[in-house]
Amino acid sequence: MSLKELIMKKIDIAIIGSGIGGSLTAALNKNKDIVVFEKDHNLGGCASTFKRFGAYFNSGATTFVGYENGHIIKNIFDKVGLKPDILQSEIAIRNIQGNKKVDRVQNFEEFLTQLNNVYYHKNNRVFWTKIKQIDEKFWKLKHIYFAKYSLKAFFKSSIFILELLKEFKTDLLISADKFINDTLPNISAEYKAFIDSQLLITLQTTSQNATLLSMSLGLAYPFHKVFYVNGGMGKLIEDLLKDVKVNKNEQVISIQKNDKQYILKTTKDEYLCNKVVLNSTIFDSSKLFEDEKIKSYFQGFKFGDQSAFVVYLKLNIKKELIHHYQIVLNKQIPNCISNSFFVSLSDINDEKMSKDGLSLTISTHSKAIFWEGLTKKEYEEKKEETKEFIIKEFLKYFDTVKEENITRSFAATSKTFYSFINRTNCGGKPINIKSAFSLPSCNTPFKGLYNVGDTVFAGQGWPGVAIGVNVLNKELNKI
Numbered sequence: 001m002s003l004k005e006l007i008m009k010k011i012d013i014a015i016i017g018s019g020i021g022g023s024l025t026a027a028l029n030k031n032k033d034i035v036v037f038e039k040d041h042n043l044g045g046c047a048s049t050f051k052r053f054g055a056y057f058n059s060g061a062t063t064f065v066g067y068e069n070g071h072i073i074k075n076i077f078d079k080v081g082l083k084p085d086i087l088q089s090e091i092a093i094r095n096i097q098g099n100k101k102v103d104r105v106q107n108f109e110e111f112l113t114q115l116n117n118v119y120y121h122k123n124n125r126v127f128w129t130k131i132k133q134i135d136e137k138f139w140k141l142k143h144i145y146f147a148k149y150s151l152k153a154f155f156k157s158s159i160f161i162l163e164l165l166k167e168f169k170t171d172l173l174i175s176a177d178k179f180i181n182d183t184l185p186n187i188s189a190e191y192k193a194f195i196d197s198q199l200l201i202t203l204q205t206t207s208q209n210a211t212l213l214s215m216s217l218g219l220a221y222p223f224h225k226v227f228y229v230n231g232g233m234g235k236l237i238e239d240l241l242k243d244v245k246v247n248k249n250e251q252v253i254s255i256q257k258n259d260k261q262y263i264l265k266t267t268k269d270e271y272l273c274n275k276v277v278l279n280s281t282i283f284d285s286s287k288l289f290e291d292e293k294i295k296s297y298f299q300g301f302k303f304g305d306q307s308a309f310v311v312y313l314k315l316n317i318k319k320e321l322i323h324h325y326q327i328v329l330n331k332q333i334p335n336c337i338s339n340s341f342f343v344s345l346s347d348i349n350d351e352k353m354s355k356d357g358l359s360l361t362i363s364t365h366s367k368a369i370f371w372e373g374l375t376k377k378e379y380e381e382k383k384e385e386t387k388e389f390i391i392k393e394f395l396k397y398f399d400t401v402k403e404e405n406i407t408r409s410f411a412a413t414s415k416t417f418y419s420f421i422n423r424t425n426c427g428g429k430p431i432n433i434k435s436a437f438s439l440p441s442c443n444t445p446f447k448g449l450y451n452v453g454d455t456v457f458a459g460q461g462w463p464g465v466a467i468g469v470n471v472l473n474k475e476l477n478k479i
């Protein structure tokens with residue numbers, strides 16, 4: 001060890017990023033010598049809550065799902081000893097398309113009755129029963145595991161694949177589109193849009209590129225309990241990290257590998273670490289390394305340009321509205337890749353988020369490339385155009401809200417996400433039959449270097465990221 005290394009601060013496990021992945025991993029290992037480095041002032045990345053103009057807003061994620069017995073999220077929270085301050089949204093999501101409305105409620109029969117009222121198909125029961133059954137089976141799997149680069153990892157991943165084959169058999173090979181066309185022949189364009197708009201949110205893709213398995217997990221999301229988080233989504237992250245050493249406002253700039261350890265250079269200091277967990281996206285991690293082998297490993301993952309456009313509103317009203325709406329339009333949103341947007345409102349009784357009125361996060365899908373190569377003026381104009389379009393459409397559907405009730409409005413693009421949380425891509429890579437085997441895993445070919453987050457197995461959102469956290473935790477603790 002060099003003299004320089006001798007005087008450096010030592011850490012056993014350094015976690016780069018306080019997103020869902022970094023925070024759940026840190027909480028599960030809170031008794032170890034562990035430090036979480038977070039570039040931003042707020043914790044949680046896409047699942048953070050921030051303050052602007054004196055009001056609080058959820059930056060991206062707003063729905064919390066999986067806090068129910070037997071589910072991975074509750075299991076992790078129980079292990080960590082955290083009881084979240086949450087409120088079940090009885091109507092998980094109200095889906096509105098023109099004059100058609102379907103409430104995604106947990107109760108299957110109630111949901112089916114509503115669905116049949118607006119998107120009747122004689123096989124609706126068969127279709128949705130299958131979706132629900134596949135989802136239920138998935139969350140009961142015992143050996144969910146996906147890692148690479150060692151014989152042991154290969155063996156354990158094979159056990160998982162065998163379990164998948166045993167449970168799902170040929171269903172595993174069926175594409176979402178085929179299942180829809182076979183089960184719901186002559187499905188109307190509107191009904192298909194109802195399905196696809198939900199998949200875009202949960203899977204970042206439509207039925208065209210999904211498998212029956214991934215479509216089932218995406219569509220069955222509201223058959224689980226969906227929760228509103230009091231105090232904002234970021235409160236969950238803060239609670240998860242309350243017993244963990246967190247270095248906020250400290251960005252990791254470079255990571256250098258020596259024989260057995262990693263030297264971390266941050267905006268404030270240098271550290272010598274035994275293990276490094278990267279919660280940066282798989283596409284952004286290469287920038288941190290000079291070592292050619294590590295760099296080229298990360299560069300091997302093709303950039304998935306799935307990004308978000310988000311509008312934040314503060315309303316000077318306090319009305320009891322449901323927490324989440326999805327509005328499906330009959331036209332495309334400008335500068336976006338979707339014809340729908342997702343509206344989340346703060347709960348009227350949430351003292352922090354609803355102080356002086358409701359706080360809204362409205363999100364839709366865009367691409368990072370749409371916001372690149374523009375002059376400042378062009379960028380601002382494009383952003384304003386998209387924001388105003390969404391606000392205008394939003395007002396059409398919420399007749400209890402008038403334009404004059406909006407006291408603050410501003411928006412975020414992939415550029416905004418980059419400047420705050422270092423990522424332009426905002427969403428996991430959709431898993432389909434082709435991409436399943438090229439997915440990044442939580443371990444890397446380099447000893448002591450790990451990945452976690454929504455661009456790594458198993459994907460995005462609290463449940464998807466948590467699956468990866470479980471695998472990573474086994475690797476870190478060599479179970």
Ligand SMILES: Cc1cc2nc3c(=O)[nH]c(=O)nc-3n(C[C@H](O)[C@H](O)[C@H](O)COP(=O)(O)OP(=O)(O)OC[C@H]3O[C@@H](n4cnc5c(N)ncnc54)[C@H](O)[C@@H]3O)c2cc1C
Nearest residue numbers: 017019021039045046060061062063252421453454461462
């Ligand atoms: C608009 C939108 C709405 C969504 N809605 C939902 C929802 O309702 N429910 C749901 O479950 N999921 C939702 N998701 C998905 C979910 O938010 C993400 O999948 C999840 O939050 C990603 O977690 P992650 O672990 O990958 O970390 P990230 O959120 O990517 O966070 C990574 C963190 O690492 C930090 N970081 C990166 N590089 C460095 C560095 N070099 N040094 C220090 N810090 C660094 C970043 O600042 C960031 O805080 C939504 C996502 C978006 C964008």
